[in-house]
Amino acid sequence: MSRYLPVILGMALVTYLPRLFPLMLLNKLRLRPLMMRFLQLVPYTSLSILIARGILTSDPEMLPAAVGGILAAGALAYWKGNLVLSVLSGIGVSFLLITFI
Amino acid sequence: MSDDRKKSIRQGMVAGSPLILGYFPIAMAFGLLAKNTGLTIMDTSATSMLVYAGASQFMFLDLVRAGVSTGSIILATFLLNLRHMMMSASLSVNLKKDTSGFLPIIGFGITDETFSVLSFNKDKLSLAFILTVNLIAYLSWIGGTAVGYLVGEVIPKALQDSLGLGLYAMFAALLFPSFKVNKDYLKPALLGAMTYFAIFKTGLLSSGWDIIAGIVIASVLGVIVMGKEDKDE
Numbered sequence: 001m002s003r004y005l006p007v008i009l010g011m012a013l014v015t016y017l018p019r020l021f022p023l024m025l026l027n028k029l030r031l032r033p034l035m036m037r038f039l040q041l042v043p044y045t046s047l048s049i050l051i052a053r054g055i056l057t058s059d060p061e062m063l064p065a066a067v068g069g070i071l072a073a074g075a076l077a078y079w080k081g082n083l084v085l086s087v088l089s090g091i092g093v094s095f096l097l098i099t100f101i
Numbered sequence: 102m103s104d105d106r107k108k109s110i111r112q113g114m115v116a117g118s119p120l121i122l123g124y125f126p127i128a129m130a131f132g133l134l135a136k137n138t139g140l141t142i143m144d145t146s147a148t149s150m151l152v153y154a155g156a157s158q159f160m161f162l163d164l165v166r167a168g169v170s171t172g173s174i175i176l177a178t179f180l181l182n183l184r185h186m187m188m189s190a191s192l193s194v195n196l197k198k199d200t201s202g203f204l205p206i207i208g209f210g211i212t213d214e215t216f217s218v219l220s221f222n223k224d225k226l227s228l229a230f231i232l233t234v235n236l237i238a239y240l241s242w243i244g245g246t247a248v249g250y251l252v253g254e255v256i257p258k259a260l261q262d263s264l265g266l267g268l269y270a271m272f273a274a275l276l277f278p279s280f281k282v283n284k285d286y287l288k289p290a291l292l293g294a295m296t297y298f299a300i301f302k303t304g305l306l307s308s309g310w311d312i313i314a315g316i317v318i319a320s321v322l323g324v325i326v327m328g329k330e331d332k333d334e
Contacts, residue, residue: 027201048319
């Protein structure tokens, strides 16, 4: 047995259970409107937090590439609505900024 | 197979395809880093297959390098991934009926990325659609890990770095268009960014707690600001 197996299995368990429980429990309950509203807002708050965290925790030399890629992808998705094209363009802008700055 | 199910699978492939771009390169970076940390390819693949959570897998390598104990690594992983509880709860209210016997499988596949794609397609959450999106993400993650372990060194650093930023590009590409559909959603998004900024600057919360506290605080503030009225459903 690999010496890392216990820690990998432990990590797997503590990652899986929080993903599973709300799905099993809330599926059966009738939620109050305020709770529904809270859960409805979670995608917007969590995505913007993940983006903010990505910017705030990136290395200083990667910052222009991170911000540029995010803005390019977001703007293109906003106007054109094509997700794959937007992500590819974001990566392209990041690559240019990393290479030339 | 019914036409409905075929249509759901097709829609799932369209919605899930950006996940390949978001996941594969980052999984490659993980595979390469795991190799440099001294893990075998079996351990590296097992981590991606069983834990299946990007940020915490990188943290795992950091902590292994630092010689941190097994218990501490597991606790840190728990905290970092606890945010998926909020995401799982948010998804649960939009699942279609045919998902009911498959929640253990659906739950396993909830990550930041699949959650983002699924919750911005919440009118389509049938079993076939969800499993298609989740499988695309899962296979990209596992495939990328193996490829990164085996041949990761050949990719130039600048390209690796920009591909790694693809994840944030995808988050933005999912979030921004929703403001066009309903500009009210600018409010929770701005609240999220401002709340996280405040948490980050005070530095009181460790990694993991910062994200989950941010999601809870910003969503509560959102409910206070916006009320329970729900124009979009």
